[in-house]
Amino acid sequence: MHSALLLLAVQTASAAEQPIGFSHTAHIEKASMQCTDCHEGATSRDSAGLPSIRKCMLCHQFIATDLPEVVRLSEYWERKHEVPWERIYGFAKTAAVQFRHAPHARAEIACSQCHGDVASMTVAVKAVTHTMGSCIQCHRDNSATDDCLACHY
Amino acid sequence: MAEQTAEQTEQGAERTPQWAMAIDLDRCTGCEACVVACASENNVPTAGEDQAAMGRTKHWIRIDRYYEGEFPDIKVKYRPVMCQQCDEAPCEPVCPVNATYQNAEGLNVQIYNRCIGTRYCANNCPYTVRFFNWFAPEWAEPLNLQLNPDVSIRPSGVVEKCTFCAHKIKRAKLDADAQGRELADGDVQPACVQSCPAEAMVFGDMTDPDSKVARQLGSGRSGQLLESLGTKPRVFYLEKAD
Numbered sequence: 513m514h515s516a517l518l519l520l521a522v523q524t525a526s527a528a529e530q531p532i533g534f535s536h537t538a539h540i541e542k543a544s545m546q547c548t549d550c551h552e553g554a555t556s557r558d559s560a561g562l563p564s565i566r567k568c569m570l571c572h573q574f575i576a577t578d579l580p581e582v583v584r585l586s587e588y589w590e591r592k593h594e595v596p597w598e599r600i601y602g603f604a605k606t607a608a609v610q611f612r613h614a615p616h617a618r619a620e621i622a623c624s625q626c627h628g629d630v631a632s633m634t635v636a637v638k639a640v641t642h643t644m645g646s647c648i649q650c651h652r653d654n655s656a657t658d659d660c661l662a663c664h665y
Numbered sequence: 666m667a668e669q670t671a672e673q674t675e676q677g678a679e680r681t682p683q684w685a686m687a688i689d690l691d692r693c694t695g696c697e698a699c700v701v702a703c704a705s706e707n708n709v710p711t712a713g714e715d716q717a718a719m720g721r722t723k724h725w726i727r728i729d730r731y732y733e734g735e736f737p738d739i740k741v742k743y744r745p746v747m748c749q750q751c752d753e754a755p756c757e758p759v760c761p762v763n764a765t766y767q768n769a770e771g772l773n774v775q776i777y778n779r780c781i782g783t784r785y786c787a788n789n790c791p792y793t794v795r796f797f798n799w800f801a802p803e804w805a806e807p808l809n810l811q812l813n814p815d816v817s818i819r820p821s822g823v824v825e826k827c828t829f830c831a832h833k834i835k836r837a838k839l840d841a842d843a844q845g846r847e848l849a850d851g852d853v854q855p856a857c858v859q860s861c862p863a864e865a866m867v868f869g870d871m872t873d874p875d876s877k878v879a880r881q882l883g884s885g886r887s888g889q890l891l892e893s894l895g896t897k898p899r900v901f902y903l904e905k906a907d
Contacts, residue, residue, distance in 0.1 A: 556843075608777050608817035610832070615839055660766075661774045665817065665831045 529598045530635050531588075533581050540631040547623045547630070555617040562597045565589055600638045601627065609663050619654065682848065682870035683771045683899075684829055686858070687881035688745055690904040692865035695728050695743030702860035703747070706830065708812050708819075710802035723796045725827040726857055745857065745866070748773060748794045748827035749890060749898030756786035756795060764824075771899055772829055780823040787824050791891050795826045829868075829899075830855035850876040871899075 539545045547554060550567060554560035569589050576582050588595050603609040616626075624630065628639025640646075651658050703709065703726045712722045726747040733740040750773045757765050757773070764779035765786055775795075787795035801821045804812070812818070815832040819825045830853075837852040850869050858866040869878035881887065887901040 605818065606778070606820065608819075610815065610817070610835075612839060614843060618842065659768050659774075660776045660779070661768055661772065661831055662835075664776050664778065665828060665835070 529600075531596050531598075532584050533635055535581075535634040536630050536636055537632050537634060554613050554623065556614055558612045558614065560613050562599070565594050568595070600636055601642070603642070608665075610665055611663065619656070621650075621654075625650070680870075680872070681769050683872045684750070684834070684853075685771070685869070685871035685878050685882070685899045685901065686750075686829070686855075687867045687878050687887060687901045687903055689865045689867075689881070690742065690744060690902055692863045693728075693743045693745060693861075694863050694865075695730065695741070696862065697728055698860045698862055699745055699857035699866070700724055700726055700728065702856040703827070705811065706813055706816070706833075706856035707828070708802070708816050711805055711808060713803075713805070723825075725794070725796075725825075727794075744890075744902065746792060746794060746890065747857070747900065748829070749792050749896065749900045750827075750829055752897035752899065753895055755789045755791060755894075755896060759785040759789045761785070770834075772831060772834075773826075774831070775824065775826055775828070777817060777819050777823045777825065782822040782824065784824060791894055791896065795824050797824050798822060 539550075540547070550563040551560040552563070565585070565588055568585055572582050572585055577586070585595065603611060626640055626642065627636075630636050630639075633639075647663065648658055650656075651662075656662075704711075704724065707725055709723055709725055711717075716722070726745055729744040729746050731742040731744065733742065750771065752767065752771065754765075754767060754773050757767060760766075760780075761783060762779055762781055764776050764781070766774055768774050782797065784797050787793075787797055798819055798821045802818055803809075813832075815836065833855060834853050838848055841848045841852060848870075850873060853868060855868050858868045867877045867881050869876040871879050871882060873879055881903060882901055884903065886903040886905065888904070889896075889898045889901060
């Protein structure tokens with residue numbers, strides 16, 4: 513009972529965190545888009561990044577304009593505001609961790625390895641907990657460096 | 666070790682560079698551009714006017730001054746001093762939690778979130794280049810707006826020091842990797858080296874015989890600071906033999 517309540521609380525909390533109920537599964541499974549279509553930096557830069565509203569509106573000026581979530585998106589667009597997306601992954605400043613997406617993409621580590629099966633999620637939830645243990649285990653499995661300086665500097 | 670190297674060469678695998686720096690004291694003018702560049706690059710906090718007046722500043726690199734002769738016939742010599750990245754570092758064995766160690770590339774590494782602040786390392790460093798954070802770092806405006814995102818902010822209670830700009834080494838490696846090439850000599854430029862207007866400082870892989878730094882080390886003018894202590898620093902000072 514308690515765990516069911518807790519689960520409900522967690523789910524509603526993470527759904528409520530985002531200003532718009534963006535559905536990952538609708539974009540990836542139905543519209544056949546790739547993660548990197550919106551998170552452009554994932555293969556080439558340090559940070560995968562969150563897309564600008566201009567990117568959303570490239571399609572949503574014309575597509576599915578009557579859906580309630582898209583209407584909310586258009587409201588941000590008309591006010592010339594970016595959507596204030598909440599990041600759900602990242603390291604605390606106190607962790608002193610420097611993470612770079614690009615080398616991991618070059619090593620062909622799938623997005624789902626660290627972010628879970630986002631393709632089947634509506635609003636993305638934090639499905640994988642990043643700890644130093646999980647990072648090091650993966651580095652060792654893939655014969656990558658386990659020098660502390662690789663991440664902590 | 667030799668076996669491993671042979672194997673790596675056979676496979677055409679990447680060599681592990683051994684980082685070193687050569688500083689030509691006959692070129693250094695003591696302008697302190699390196700000191701400013703280092704503080705800016707590495708998010709080294711300012712101490713404020715009052716604390717600075719009491720000598721309580723933190724600099725990962727400093728310029729030591731040596732005076733020769735009697736006034737007015739005086740000659741001043743300058744020596745930039747940063748962490749000497751010793752091969753036999755006195756700071757390493759005294760750390761009870763292994764927060765400082767020498768990595769495969771010869772860097773003397775300091776891991777901030779492993780450090781528990783005993784300060785044994787700073788006390789054992791003959792070059793006095795390690796600094797303990799008594800307070801959380803602060804920057805007077807507008808310096809707080811120019812922090813480098815590639816370098817962690819060190820909290821209070823830990824020791825910090827020059828890293829040979831480890832983040833720039835990392836960046837250069839990633840850039841070379843992205844372009845599908847080997848790391849070339851001169852790709853890695855620590856902030857002090859990059860900013861030196863007299864080009865007194867050279868940084869690179871000392872095991873690569875064609876590198877600038879290896880040529881400087883072979884010039885017959887090179888020596889190390891407090892060489893007799895046997896710390897085997899990776900920073901070499903070049904000066905005219907007297």
